[in-house]
Amino acid sequence: MDKNITTVVFWGALWGLVEATLGYVLHSMPLSVGWFFWFPLAFYFINKVYSSTGSLSSILYTSSIAAGIKLVNFFLPTTIDRVINPAMSILLEGLMVFIVFAIIEKKEGFFQSKYTIALTASIGWRVLYIIYILFMPTFFFTVSPMRAAKPFFKFFVTESFMNSLFIYVYLKVSERIGDAKLNVSKNEVNSKLFSLKDNPIIRISVSLTVLSLAIFAQWAL
DSSP, X not given: OOHHHHHHHHHHHHHHHHHHHHHHHHHTSSSOOGGGTHHHHHHHHHHHHHHXXXXXXXXXXXXXXXXXXXXXXXXXXXXXHHHHHXXXXXXXXXXXXXXHHHHHHHSTTSSSSHHHHHHHHHHHHHHHHHHHHHTSOHHHHHTSXXXXXXXXXXXXXXXXXXXXXXXXXXXXXXXXXXXXXXXXOTTOOOOHHHHSSOOHHHHHHHHHHXXXXXXXXXXXX
């Protein structure tokens, strides 16, 4: 199996596993604090797979795997919006970061600072989500942040601002330790995870194990 494929499967599955396990913990808390973490975590996983493969398309594949794991909820007793909306959020997060990273690749210096990158991605995926909701049935809108001014302001302004700060801190820290490579080329692949044992059997086994755990966690939790 191609090394990039196993990398994509691993990070996509790990993303889905964290969403399932951390989501279970956060939903059991009395306060709604999940919004602090979801997009910064998404950005982290996307940046890791992009840094590891040097391929923009890997971003879309990774987010598709994470979103696909969410669809396991179709087999559980829940409403359709609780299945489709989280999956679409993941896909739109991936799409927006893909767009931002594509701009960085083609027009170096387009973004004046790392905070601009973080804020653009954070606001951008929310704009895409709003457009998505407008094309969905009415009951999707009535349970969305767009249902009233207060939840909309929290979703679009407060959450965008806080998420962008988290991502900015991550980018700055990553820059210090040489982990975030937003301008990585296809010849500058940084796959630390599999570099110790460059064995296809090990890569495949690890990736499929994490994928299986993610699917089980999504179903069980």
